[in-house]
Amino acid sequence: MKRDDYINWDTYFMGIAMLSAQRSKDPSTGVGACIVSEENKILSLGYNGMPLGCSDDEFPWGRDGNPLDTKYLFVCHAELNAILNYTGTDMKGARVYTTLFPCNECTKALIQVGIKEVIYMCDKYSHTDSVLAAKKMMDTVGILYRQYEPIGQDIVLHL
Numbered sequence: 001m002k003r004d005d006y007i008n009w010d011t012y013f014m015g016i017a018m019l020s021a022q023r024s025k026d027p028s029t030g031v032g033a034c035i036v037s038e039e040n041k042i043l044s045l046g047y048n049g050m051p052l053g054c055s056d057d058e059f060p061w062g063r064d065g066n067p068l069d070t071k072y073l074f075v076c077h078a079e080l081n082a083i084l085n086y087t088g089t090d091m092k093g094a095r096v097y098t099t100l101f102p103c104n105e106c107t108k109a110l111i112q113v114g115i116k117e118v119i120y121m122c123d124k125y126s127h128t129d130s131v132l133a134a135k136k137m138m139d140t141v142g143i144l145y146r147q148y149e150p151i152g153q154d155i156v157l158h159l
């Protein structure tokens with residue numbers, strides 16, 4: 001008889017998004033994203049980080065002060081990186097697992113490449129105009145979004 005304690009697809013892909021977030025250098029919020037086809041094949045992964053060639057050590061990671069001294073004008077979001085890291089040709093109908101609800105800018109890109117569903121872990125910026133705009137666009141174009149349902153179990157990786 002087959003094992004019955006295997007993880008479901010949502011847990012598998014959100015787990016991979018969470019592992020991807022561990023690659024982020026952002027000291028306050030590491031984000032990971034995993035794009036998955038309708039056939040449950042992983043199409044791409046991403047996490048938030050500075051653009052290629054922009055040193056993690058030289059560019060700012062702060063949140064406050066002069067905008068040019070903060071990360072916000074420079075950092076590439078996990079969801080955008082996942083889109084840009086894709087080397088295939090067709091993401092239509094795919095879904096994205098992300099550890100943090102997408103911003104308005106990533107949402108535009110997710111729409112343009114044909115993402116149809118967003119599964120998110122955290123929505124801590126739900127009150128911001130960015131997320132309200134993202135949800136307005138998703139509602140308009142028919143992208144479904146739902147919060148990941150925890151299985152209530154720790155999965156430990158002994159690395």
Ligand SMILES: Nc1nc(=O)n([C@H]2C[C@H](O)[C@@H](COP(=O)(O)O)O2)cc1CO
Pocket residue numbers: 026028029030031047048049063071075076077078079100101102103125130
């Ligand atoms: N959906 C998102 N994906 C992301 O990759 N990010 C990134 C941008 C920053 O590097 C970090 C948020 O930093 P903070 O404001 O929580 O210190 O997460 C942020 C959001 C929020 O919309």
Ligand SMILES: [Zn+2]
Pocket residue numbers: 077078079080102103104105106107
């Ligand atoms: Zn974004």
